[in-house]
Amino acid sequence: MELHDELYERIVSICSQGDDLVNSFEFENAIKTYLKALDLVPEPKQNWEASTWIYTALGDTCYMNKDYDASKDFLFNAINCPDGIENPFIMLRLGETLYELGDVNKAKEYILRAYILEGYSIFENEEDKYFDVIKSEI
Structure with a gap:
């Protein structure tokens, strides 16, 4: 499912901020930022394409931060979102x-x-x- 354009743009903007934080090795702040973006995704979150890449970003960032338990949880969530298994x-x-x-x-x-x-x-x-x-x- 696709989000309304305005909401989609807000989510992309917030995720871009998270990406910048990851590139600066500010993993904890990046995680908080990605979680803010995820909060904007309507329920059920697993129905939205945006959730696939937000959960993936969260899992990847937690992996880089060596928080493997959180990474695993986020990545399993990503798999259950659109196109995640592929x-x-x-x-x-x-x-x-x-x-x-x-x-x-x-x-x-x-x-x-x-x-x-x-x-x-x-x-x-x-x-x-x-x-x-x-x-x-x-």
Whole structure:
């Protein structure tokens, strides 16, 4: 579903502020900013495309902040939003998060999904340990 233009523009503007904070390594403030954007999305949140990228931004930022439990929760929410299950970045970041939480078997599942959707190129900026999880599967 699509949001009204005015609301959509407000959400995009707030998320852009969050992106700027991430680029400045101000992860806690970025998370707070993304949550403000998410608050503007009507219920049920999982029905809106905007929620897909807001939850993804939250999960990614929490991952960078090494808050893997929160990252996992946000990324599982992203999967349940429009096109989330088909997004290779969400699959990869969720797999990496699960890996960091010590759930290597579940991590393998999501990392493999990312590889199937995007190919090896998705690993170009990632640590080798994540690709190593699926090497024997491909």
